[in-house]
Amino acid sequence: MAAKYFSVKLLKVKKASVVSFDISALYNRIMTNSALATQIAAAEVTLAIQDTKLGALIAAQAPLNRLRKGDYFANLVRSIISQQVSVAASRAILARVQAATGLEPKRILALNPEELRALGLSRPKAGYISDLAEHFVREPGIFDHLERLADDEVITELTRIKGIGAWTAQMFLMFTLGRLDIFAPDDVGLQRAITRLYGLKEVPSRTQLEALAEAWRPYRTVASWHLWESLTHEPYHTT
Structure with a gap:
């Protein structure tokens, strides 16, 4: 179960950070939620202590x-559809594919390439999704062992499938397996959110992004969730 990866501890800090938000509200989340939500809230508190700008963002969000x-x-189909397109376009295409196929492997294979393209998929993505469907029809439990693997091993296994690259594998780790410490430096949304949150004049390099995210270990996934969430609202300002 994904929930087992949310076993968290609050990290100790040598001295209290100066914060511009009410961290007690974050502590209250720990006390009032279900088991999984409580564990995620504990990660949020740790992130707020480690990075006060990110902490202010977390405190401002639900x-x-x-x-x-x-x-x-x-x-996996959702992630393939989301590759290199806007969130709005991804949602629209996904809605059409889901309505036509229920995101079921056999129903996807029942459609020919042109029918898949008519749903909004590019030719390569139609091929990737059909290929993935063939794998699941031949071996329904093809990825059942992934929960037992380390993060890097999961990425290696997934990227053997045509159309699944590092980004898609990282999204699978973050959203499906619930791995807490995943960061996707090539994600355009994260790049935009980080640039805005820290008031940067330009998007940091990949190396700079990875260095910045080191401060969020071991909860880079939870940090990423909040950064993505910030893009769905009005620009967030910090002082």
Whole structure:
């Protein structure tokens, strides 16, 4: 179960940070939620202590749980559809594909490439999703062992499938397996959110992004959830 990865401890700090938000409200989340939400809230408190700008952002948002329950196939299809397109376009295409196929492997294979393209998929993505569906039809439990693997091993396993690269594998780790310490430096949304949150004049390099995210270990996934969430609202300002 994904929930087992949310075993968290508050990190000790040598001295209290100066914060511009009410951290007690974050502590209250720990006390008032379900088991999984409580564990995520504990990670949020730790992030707020480690990075006060991020902490202010977290405190301004509602508690988040971005885990997607459901089958592996459907979640991988969602990620493939989301590759290199806007959130709005991804949602529109996904809605059409889901309505036509229920995101079920056999129903996807029942459609020819042109029918898949008519749903809004590019030719390569139609091929990737059909190929993935063939894998799941031949071996329905093809990825059942992934929960037992380390993060890097999961990425290695997934990227053997055509159309699944590092970003798609990282999204699977973050949203489906619930791995807490994943960061996707090539994600455009995260790049935008980080640039805005820290008041940067330009998007940091990949190396700079990875260095910045080191401060969020071991909860880079939870930090990423909140950064993505910030893009759905009015620009967030810090002082």
